[in-house]
Amino acid sequence: MKLLRVCMKHRSVGFVDIPEKYRLLGGRALTSSIICDEVDPKCHPLGPNNKLVFAPGLVTGTVAPSSGRLSVGGKSPLTGTIKESNAGGIPAQMLARLGIKAIIVEDQPDDDEMYILKIDASGAELLPAGDLAGKGMYEFNSLVRDRYGKGTGIIAIGPAGEMKLLNAGISCNDMENGPGRYAGRGGLGAVMGSKGLKAIIVIEDEKRRVPIANKELFDKGRKKLTDALTSHDVTSNALTNYGTAVLINIMNEAGGLPTRNFSAGRFEGAAKISGEAINETTGKRGGVGKTGHPCHPGCVIRCSNVWAKPDGSYHVAPIEYESDWALGANCGIDDLDVIAELNYICNDTGLDTIEAGCTLAVAMEAGLAEFGDGQKAIELLREVGKGTPLGRILGNGTEFTAKAFGVTRCPTVKGQSMPAYEPRAVKGIGVTYATTTMGADHTAGYTIAPEILKVGGDVDPATTEKAELARAFQATTVFIDTAGYCLFIAFAILDIPEGFEGMVETVNGVLGTNWTTDDVTRLGLEWLKREREFNEAAGFTKADDRLPEFMRYEELPPHNTVWDVPDEILDAVHDYEVEDKAERAG
């Protein structure tokens, strides 16, 4: 395996051996370690000193189930923090099989030209993007397939990234060559745009295999993990049958589905945009629409879908829970075809759907459209791709738009908009939003919940165990992102011990290590600590680990609760001595 260094200033590429310190890293741990080692935390995220790192997970490219994730890391222009965002699709597995452990893109060209990095078995080269520059993602992917062949892996940015807008994501193509698998969060597409890199094109012209140190152990682990995933209710039923949008009805029933820019926790139109509605409508319409669709080859969970227009022709893939909610309930929109069109625009322009939906909701609050006005929402979102002044405001995300229009109900943490779980209704996730290294993010794993810790040394007797559990969950999340597995395996492996062992064994099988399940927590926390240190060096303090003020004074119906978790609790999340304190108190 090699590292590929790409200097955009000199337009040079070079393969280098893996330094020993990176040998056992992949995915998120690798992108974050390289950023920590090589990027000045105080640099401008869109300047020459930031770097953009792409890394397949440790087992990505093997036949381990649901393991085709690509981590992308850098300093985020949206949050100013370190960022790792990962995506499925086909390129990650191809990169891994070509022997590429990471691609490090550095510096930026002196001109405004866009380039394409082409990678195949013979090496890598930078080519002028030429007429491919400026293209929307659907046309871009189609042209690349025509020129480079079916099955070409594509990692690319749309016009939003080329314009260096803060809500620009990075697209990975899916098995049908659609651009819908996004490393969306945190504006890393703008970093790619700032480096003049339109796309990375991966051509697997020679079939190779990811080296596996201990095949027997790997196979044993793979089988255990597959058994866990195919027997657990969540990973074999709910996600496969209904997709992630099954959560629309669940969160609505919980009173925690953020509605009309986080002003209510229940949406009267929830049923119309639910996973059940997606499933039923897809069945009725026929055509190319499908549920139970894998986002990458070898996924046994298959939570993705393809949404068809009423005539059965392709509209967009996928409509996921977060996109469905952000562009639907959060904008008061209850029409799946409108949501599909908004999702399509995001995919084509190169925008994160969560941030885009929260931005539209803030714009609606500002009076640019009525809540629920789907056609106006479509018009507004199209402005982004046109690069109009209004489009650039909206393309810079929720917080930027809230500032531009004087909206105080701005649901962001560290500049990044919240996903689809209302923290006033689900307090535990509010703690996660406040304290992750990534800004408001639902994928960071469960942290210590308010019901566990009390303030001022008054410690619940069960605190030690619960705090350890919570921390183990967070650490496991980092480990999953590092291994290259889909985060949804967490449901199965946290419930089925053999599945957890299986995951660790696949990693040991690939690396030749002897890590135990305890090492998962140790390593995960170690990697997490590095990310936190980067943020501290960038100027972040515990005062940044807070939810927006309006949530403290605006009651959220139907529970009519405010965010009342004390700051001391939030600060305790990263107090790694909390267990010792509990022991002393107990």
Added chain:
Amino acid sequence: MTHTLRVYLYGKFRSLAPVSDATAESYVDLEVTGPEDIRGVIRRLGIPEEEVSHIFLNGQYSAATRKVKAGDRLGIFPKDMALLYRQYFPVEED
């Protein structure tokens, strides 16, 4: 003064409601005549308890042992729709 409990049904449980369209709200109103827990309501609906996953009573993630009363909103999801990290949803009990 209402004497009924409204039970929202999801997935395959929708067939027990007058409106069982997946794109609409499916619910039944049940008379509450005396003390009863969620388990009793589930039984009354003819749903085997082992087929139930998430239960929400007035938006609170709940154990089947909680008591219901007239005016409550109950939501019941089947096993094949289970999708919550239980760590975020501590089960409310009476």
